[in-house]
Amino acid sequence: MSHRETSLPRGFESLEPFVDYWVRESNDERRAARSTAQMEDIREFYDVVVALAPDAITYLEKFPLDAMPDDATRLFKLLLAMNHAAIAVEMHGAPRAFDSPWPAPVRIAKGPWPYGGSIEGAEIGGGFR
Amino acid sequence: MSAVLQESPAQAGKKHEIDENSFTLAAGLGTGPVPIEPYASPAYFEKERERVFRRAWLYAGRMEQLPEANSFFVKDYEINKASLVISRGKDGRVRAFHNVCSHRGNLVVNQSCGVAERLTCRYHNWAYRTETGELMGVPDLKHFFDFDKKSCGLTPVACDVWEGFIFVNFQKKPEVSLLEFLGPFGKTYAGIPFFNLDETIVIQADFKANWKLIADAFAEPYHVPALHPATLAPGFAHPEENRYARPLSARAHGIHRHFSAYGNPQYVPSETSKVERLVYVQETGGVLGGDSAENARALTAHPAINPTKNPNWSADVTWIFPNFNIDYSTGGFWTHEFWPVEYNRTRWTLKIFIPKTMNLRHRLQLEHYACRWSEVVLEDVTNCERIQRGMESGAKTHMILQDAEMLIRHNLHVLDKWVNADTVAEALQ
Numbered sequence: 001m002s003h004r005e006t007s008l009p010r011g012f013e014s015l016e017p018f019v020d021y022w023v024r025e026s027n028d029e030r031r032a033a034r035s036t037a038q039m040e041d042i043r044e045f046y047d048v049v050v051a052l053a054p055d056a057i058t059y060l061e062k063f064p065l066d067a068m069p070d071d072a073t074r075l076f077k078l079l080l081a082m083n084h085a086a087i088a089v090e091m092h093g094a095p096r097a098f099d100s101p102w103p104a105p106v107r108i109a110k111g112p113w114p115y116g117g118s119i120e121g122a123e124i125g126g127g128f129r
Numbered sequence: 130m131s132a133v134l135q136e137s138p139a140q141a142g143k144k145h146e147i148d149e150n151s152f153t154l155a156a157g158l159g160t161g162p163v164p165i166e167p168y169a170s171p172a173y174f175e176k177e178r179e180r181v182f183r184r185a186w187l188y189a190g191r192m193e194q195l196p197e198a199n200s201f202f203v204k205d206y207e208i209n210k211a212s213l214v215i216s217r218g219k220d221g222r223v224r225a226f227h228n229v230c231s232h233r234g235n236l237v238v239n240q241s242c243g244v245a246e247r248l249t250c251r252y253h254n255w256a257y258r259t260e261t262g263e264l265m266g267v268p269d270l271k272h273f274f275d276f277d278k279k280s281c282g283l284t285p286v287a288c289d290v291w292e293g294f295i296f297v298n299f300q301k302k303p304e305v306s307l308l309e310f311l312g313p314f315g316k317t318y319a320g321i322p323f324f325n326l327d328e329t330i331v332i333q334a335d336f337k338a339n340w341k342l343i344a345d346a347f348a349e350p351y352h353v354p355a356l357h358p359a360t361l362a363p364g365f366a367h368p369e370e371n372r373y374a375r376p377l378s379a380r381a382h383g384i385h386r387h388f389s390a391y392g393n394p395q396y397v398p399s400e401t402s403k404v405e406r407l408v409y410v411q412e413t414g415g416v417l418g419g420d421s422a423e424n425a426r427a428l429t430a431h432p433a434i435n436p437t438k439n440p441n442w443s444a445d446v447t448w449i450f451p452n453f454n455i456d457y458s459t460g461g462f463w464t465h466e467f468w469p470v471e472y473n474r475t476r477w478t479l480k481i482f483i484p485k486t487m488n489l490r491h492r493l494q495l496e497h498y499a500c501r502w503s504e505v506v507l508e509d510v511t512n513c514e515r516i517q518r519g520m521e522s523g524a525k526t527h528m529i530l531q532d533a534e535m536l537i538r539h540n541l542h543v544l545d546k547w548v549n550a551d552t553v554a555e556a557l558q
Contacts, residue, residue: 027330027496027499027500030496031500031503046404050403050404050407053404053407054407057407057489057490057493060489061488061489061490065486065488065489065492076489079493080492080493080496082404082493083404083408083493083496083497083500084496084500085404086402086403086404086405086497086500087500087501087504090401090402090403090404090405091359091360091402091501091504092359092504096504096507097360097504097507097508097511098508099511100507100508100511101511104507104510104511105334105335105336105337105510105511105514106332106333106334106503106506106507106510107332107333107334108330108331108332108499108503109331109332109333109478110329110330110331111330111496111499112328112330112483112486112492112495112496112499113328113485113486113492114486114492116330116495116496116499119333
């Protein structure tokens, strides 16, 4: 096995092809990844990750949220990205809301902890300075 | 008139009651078309700047942003071309100052927040006391002429706190106090048990439309089934019982206002929404947030919240004039700030207060909320940009509002009073 094939915990190898694109550091980056992806790619990721999600949740629940081994952290971020894929698959049937442009004027300036990300000043409603 | 279409005899007996009394007439408002000039006219915008944003009490932040003595944060008010420092003293008092050095007019603080005893202008190191704005130190003082240190503090700005929400007023001496400005709203909505104040999701947008268009988008649920068919409608409308998401109540509170949104009590994620079903872990809430039943009970017990105590309730939108919303739901609360930049440009911040992440599944659910919210607001923001174009085209001079859009009518009514009144007392009548 090459290094890439083992970047996820054992049992989750079938998610490996999605690591490069869907493992992102913040809520806003995951949203951008989904918004700019092709629908067939989103669907492919969605089908694989949803099938493995219950096992992945059970596996990851063993670790503290912000102190997982690297391979588990990658899997965690794929589960976070799963929510974004679900917006496209379960709600819009398209990568983005109907008639919405990209780049979009909306950004998630601060997401939930951990791996939500934060733009400077967002907490006080600044972030425009 | 019935809000329910296709009523069948079998269903008629158990239908959800929709209040068909007119919200608009009850608020003492007219019913005719309203001018769109306030959205499309640069001249009107200048009047708003001078007569509304320079005279009304404006939202600055929450007390949680000032956790200890000498905490401060900076808040920019582009509409008034101002940058303010808001600080907390050892006496617990919150004060606001122009973030402008008395020496040569530079901005003193260039970070968004912090804790410090003194604030130093980096141009020549003039230093000010954070809690009072007094000038503390001037390098090479002896070479200034007839220097009066006492008169060279940061310029104070009127500042007051209501229910943990900090407001400022740009009048040198405000004509009315914050409590007078809030009027009946301040009394009705006092004592609400806020929770989850320490964690937030923040969504922002900078877009090409008048500030009132985005405020209007959150002031009526009539558009929800059409504009948000996938993201919101399943939770906020019902195909038989409340097809057009008619509000449960909508009232004026002096110059401020609220509406209560219907919630589909049968809402559960559909079979095909596998991810939403997988991450749905909270006891209460709908599509926009969830929390413990205990918090929700304390909130819904307050007489101001869902005032008709309708069981099919999802959220209350309260719009504090001119540009601030505090919204409440069984899943928690959120605020909107709609900041005008130009007559056709707006900066908007939505802050959603959320429970601390409890576990993995909860974290996944919070991500889902943030995703859904950002899609909802994307639908609204891009729609506002299209409305702005339509309004500026000159094709129409007026817009037509229905009863569920009462808050928009009320805002334009109040706004016109402020724009035309020579005194705030007159504007408040």
